[in-house]
Amino acid sequence: MRPRLKALLGAACALPGASCVGWQSTLSPQGPHAESLLRLIFAFAIVCALVWILVVAMLAGALMRRRRISREPLASRPREERRLGMLVGAATAATVVVITGLTVLSFVATRGLEASHDDALKLRMRGYQWWWEVTYLDPRPDRIFLTANEIHVPIGRPVEIELSAADVIHSFWVPSLAGKKDLIPGRDNAITFTATRPGVYRGQCAEFCGLQHAHMAFLVIAEPPEAFDGWRRAQLTDASAQTTSEEERGRGVFTQKACAACHTVRGTSASGSLGPDLTHVASRRYIAAGLLESTRGSFAAWIADPETLKPGSNMPNVPLTSDDLRDVSAFMASLK
Amino acid sequence: MRLVVVMPFAMLALAGCQREERSLRLDPPVEAGLDEVRVMSNGIGGAPPKVYVALGRPYENNAFDLDQGKRLYDWFGCTGCHAHGGGNTGPAFLDGWWQYGADPVSIFVSIRDGRTAGMPAFGRYLTTEQIWQLTGYVQTIGAYSAKTAAPSRNDEMQSRPSENRAPATLGALQPPSR
Amino acid sequence: MSTLDISSDPRDTGLDERALARRLADLWQTPRGIIGTLSSVDHKIIGRRYIVTAFFFLLLGGVLALAIRIQLAKPENRFLAPDLYNQVFTVHGANMMFLFAVPVMEAFAVYLVPLMIGTRNIAFPRLNAFSYWIYLPGGITLWVAFALDMGPDVGWFAYVPLSGPQYGAGKRADIWAQMITFTEVSALAVAVELVVTIFKQRAPGMSLDKIPLFVWSMLVTSFLIIMAMPAIMVASTTLILDRLVGTHFYNPAEGGDVLLWQHLFWFFGHPEVYIIFLPAVGMVSTIVSTFARRPIFGYLPLVLALFATGILAFGLWVHHMFVVGLPRVGESFFTASSMAIAVPNGIQIFCWLATLWDGRPVFKTPLLFVIAFIITFVIGGLTGVMVASVPLDTQVHDTYFVVAHFHYVLVGGAVFPLLGAVYYWYPKIIGRMMSERLGRWVAGLVFVGFNLTFFPMHILGLIGMPRRVYTYGPEMNWGSINLFVSLSAAILAAGFLLFFVDAIRSAFSGEPAPENPWNAPTLEWATSSPPPSYNFERIPVVSSSDPLWETPETLPVATGLRTDRRELLLTSLSEANPQARESSPRDSIWPFLAAIATTVMLISSIFSAWAVVWGSVPIAVTLIAWFWPKGTPEDAA
């Protein structure tokens, strides 16, 4: 399968500008689920392409073939009719066969994707307009922690994600790892996938969820188990101590101004839970659900004017002096 | 005759403009201006900011802002003290008999600065626009007038009729019988 | 009325051609003047209005499509703000589905079916007028709301809770839901008329096996409408109740279910696709047969395929919901049924191919559109097979792959045949020919532009671009394909523009059309172009499914209808044996006024539930006036 798959990928890449090394692409699978889905897509695509070529060839033949004589429209020719009838019948039979084959293929693929895992890493993702709340579950409650818009997973270990929605319907989709599944208010869904290779895979909300549906992305960072464990330990700690006086002042601004009303930074008095948990926000690669890379400049830009960068976002424009803005962005950038 | 068809729509247009517009971002000077309420010395009543009047009192008439206000009401724990308008440790809004007045300025000041009888000040936690959105919403809970622009109900357990179903209580300006 | 000489024999039997034509014209003519125009119940006038209005909405929707393409042409474009973008794509979708695609198909049927089956007017002509007058304000409502920044922004599917009371702020979703009500009422009215017309008003001798395929397709479509529309009616009504009255159909906290909406919506939404597609099948069959110069091959299989498609259409709505987490068994059933619908569609394609193979194709513009249709529609059908597979669908659902798929089905499968149909029937409707030269350009530009625009969207979907995003980041590598798509859209737009130019220009300066310019076999070509108000001087009698090929010179006719009142011939259901003479209502202003009253009620009900009560009073008044006996000969029947 693989060489042919590569060749097909190459063919797809030849299209103008198409990039196949995308980090959010069904065409670059990074786990068994996505791989089997891609195989299925190619199987269907090949069969369908063949069928289409056949139909177009028949059409071309029908239109271009030489005709013997002109005749009246209603001339009766039973033999011809019977021959045509047999051809149409055969084509229909072939259609039934192909369709049945594809249906069976689909069922087999479905079965292959279903498997229960006891040792799965368990997370809960909750969709909000327009960001993702991620909870790493653990039997020990003090090892449960919250993060947002970024999940780390160990490679080779199945990940089971409970999906729920806080407001409207969202859909969880990381094309490089698995198909999508909706997050529906009042219903519990779950999705399981495994990442086999380390990497950064992007996912995005795939069900229209309002103004900022376009900016509701998240990253899946697959890493070796040791690195994952290290990350997990780091996430469990409180926010790192501020080292510079600027960061120190920034913490003051953060906890005194409206920021603390919606955001938690563990280790400070900020305990709001309306927006993402920011305890380790600077360790995430992006802020605002995939909108900006998390640099100090981005923090400043985002805090200064979220409604221009992400119109409709529930993060308000909090009036801050330029000094406050500088300090608070330094504080944000220190939250590794 | 086509005119007959078009006329209702034109009238609708005039009514519709204001109530549906979604202003997602206020210019900082406008927002700063919205904070300038002139309150009477007893903390009740006063003049709204000039900017607010100039904008056409959007937070009382705009459906989107009223809805935003409703979300803030839920998010910032207003239900803890005022329930869904019926009150708890805080007073009820549904009855329309309001201790500190039901005009937007009084409500705005109550939310921003708090009241001595137990209402905490939320000025620290909310932006000026959010306080105005909340003000507009809180006003709709009371029974003073039915509005064309109303927030609707939440997708949660319903404990009372939705705001969009006209005044909650009749005889709003009378104190409750008890 | 007064010009009629009642004392003479009221029957048409003894009259000569000329006198008969004069009498019939006096009887059936739409009166002049503005009141007369609004009162008309002539199916051809109403059909023409319908078609023009629908194409006008196509134009408007197309402009929105271009706005979408401009916005997406480059990453992080700021041409449309997110709020406006959401309105734009919602209005584009809702407009194309509810204001263009369904009405335009019904419009053609309203115009053509009575002609094709050889009768004088559609059944329930006043209802027909009402259906147009209720359709038009529905469209105006949507577009006026859009112009007021009040357009729906929840997608044409309006999923709750996004469209529900909590998240659908303002009246935007109500506008959507009420627009649905307008189009529901209009579509249901037309469907009922068509069913009755086809069942009871066929020309003598037009037994079930001689009905033209377009008429068959409209019959199946009408049944689909009658069965599917109630679902969306329930859905939109419950949505409005939730939003306005405070019911809890979709509130999970009070026992409601948000998935109920999706089930109701798609139980309508999927047959909707076939409501649009099946008339196109009829058009294609008609055009193929005419231009292949032979009767359609496989008449019976084609009719059976229509029915099979219509039945299966109700068994696969869940394939729009494969990622909501339904039980596996259910999903498997809907996979199988979704796949199975490829079989009747395959039969149709094979029959057309066989017809073309065996015939002597005449490459006129309509046939070019049919060729374009086959090539593109097969792609759409095959990608449909792909998305019918649950696991495969989990990757492509709600991505641009699906956008590509359904545009291939709807544009390739319905709009291409429709454009062909316009070129085909234009001479009959307008009385002038469209330009063959421009027609070829239109066909070429639309075909090439369409494929260049939509084929790359398959790739976009596979490389991860979700639908309904107002923008995307430069880091996503989608920029170049999107730019290519947007540029291609300009070609497609040019094709459509040329089409509109041709259609408008030909109406004034096209070559005058003869009675039967294509040498077509069906009855609508047996009368003048455009047809007189009474369609046929005498009701034709048929003995073949291709009557004009069977008896090209002298079509047998039936006589005996009265000429002092509007009279139709009713025939039996299967054999079309004459059964009775039935009167057909006169022109009336009341359907128009009833539609106005209904409109006022529906629009006001967005703002207050009490409008339903008070608004029904004027409706009742207009309906009473509508049905009040006027003492005309028509009332006597």
Place this chain on the structure above:
Amino acid sequence: MGELHRHPQVIRFAAKLRGLTLVGVLAASSALAQSDPGAQLSASTSFSALDEIGAGNVQRLTGGPVFATGRFGGQAGAPSAAGDLVYIETGFPNAIFALELAQASPSVAWSYAPEPDGRARGLSCCGRTEFGPVLSGAKLYANTLDGRTVALDRRSGNKFWETKLADLSNGETLASPPVVADGKVLVGNAGDEFGARGWIAALDAESGRILWRQFSTGPDAEIGIGPSFSPFDPRDRGTDRGVATWPPSAWQHGGGSVSGRIIYDPELRLVFHGTGRAAPWDAQERPGANRWTSGLFARDPETGQARWFVAFGARDPYARGGVAQDVLLDAPWKGSARKLLLHPDGNGFLYVVDRVSGEMLAADPFTHTDASPEPAGPGAVAGPVPSPDENVVVRDICPAWSGATGAGSPAFSPRTGLLYLPVSRLCMDFEPRHASYLAGTPFIGANIKVKPPKDGTSGALVAWDVQARKAAWSMNEPFPLAGGVLATAGDLVLYGTLDGMIKARDARDGKLLWSFAATDGIIAQPATFNSSNGHQYLAVMTGLGGGFGIAERNMLDPLDQSAGLGLAAALSRLPTLRERSATLYLFRLP
């Protein structure tokens, strides 16, 4: 019958009862009992040894309103009497009156107005608010809602000292009376509805200096858990359970306030106190066992070090807390004499705990309840306690969040061996909602509709036979019994109701012997004492308020069924107030 001893602070009774010998009843820590011969009431058992008024003559009681305080707040505190003075502390603004009873109508000897911070009113929520006052020696101790403990001269009302304990900006208040134990004044906070961490503090009785303060959540050092801590349930051993059983940082606003009464057992030298509900009420936001909320601590009053802990009900998903009033009892249990602690919990179970070891001996439902007791209890239902999902309504949960009991004190009569429980039979619909913590604002996270049971009788007086572990009799009441019950040696059970009835029932069979219609609802426990003229008085404070009376007091609108956390609509049939002032009623035999 019994003889009242002044020292040691123990009252012993002996009674023969149905062939069973009660070894004794210990009533501990009552400021009244321990300090003053005029106050013949045990705070722990709510049993008075006075028997002048008895089942035979109660019908002849005369009296009525004698003093209106002029304060509108709910009056949950019972009057205390010492010598010829009767002391009343009103609800907010916590005015204290000392009344002389010598004349026909009482006159104010002195009064004290603490002028509390008005912000506290917004923080008074949900549970019982009872202030005292508490008498000890020459001093009178009282708490104010805004977080102060004051010590006054009992005779003159002069202030000795005042200590600020609770921080209003965190939502903390003081809503229960202080307790004097061994030269210390013990004070617990209220405010778990605002996410305030619960604590109990000890003040020096002479100077008001803070000696120690121990919390209900957090690391062991802040809870007072050290080497002397040995809970009976092995799962409660281990370090820093107050942190490990919470998601990170959640304990910092985890509630568990000490808003019930604190009880001191001078014999064992232990202090017992319940801990309130965990915050927020939305259990999904606080996965884990949430120690040490909704349970009972035994502490050493010297250092505040915890001795043992018992949890009532796992997870507390429906916010019933663990601060109901305990009763201390020395009685045989399964054949051997034990020192028991009876805890009728808000979840509808009566827990019997060995108060030396903390072993849970029994957990029996005394009313209809859907709750399951903490699995460690004998006969308890093991298994996971599901916590309802956010935004999903769980319907018809009994009892309601306000608890099957707990708003008022039960009474135990050694003469009958029965425990008289004031019961609420309300149920509720409960929808957990996401709650975001903002210091000083409600941190509840629930939509709640409370509703009366089908038969419409929302309350009951249950007489529980401790030895037989079942109800001896039960009398339904139209409204929840929010005030405490008083049992007397005259074999009477006395209590007031929300609709303003003062009732006396026969302690043995529950027969209604006497009732009096006051003009206001009652949420205070009746009191009885001998005045200086030697006659037994029955004293009742009216003044509807607190959780059940909130609808009336705050003019809530029952159109919103969640008003008053659901109680406003559930109790909308309460008669409207006729009297807007808390009033003292006095009764005596003619």
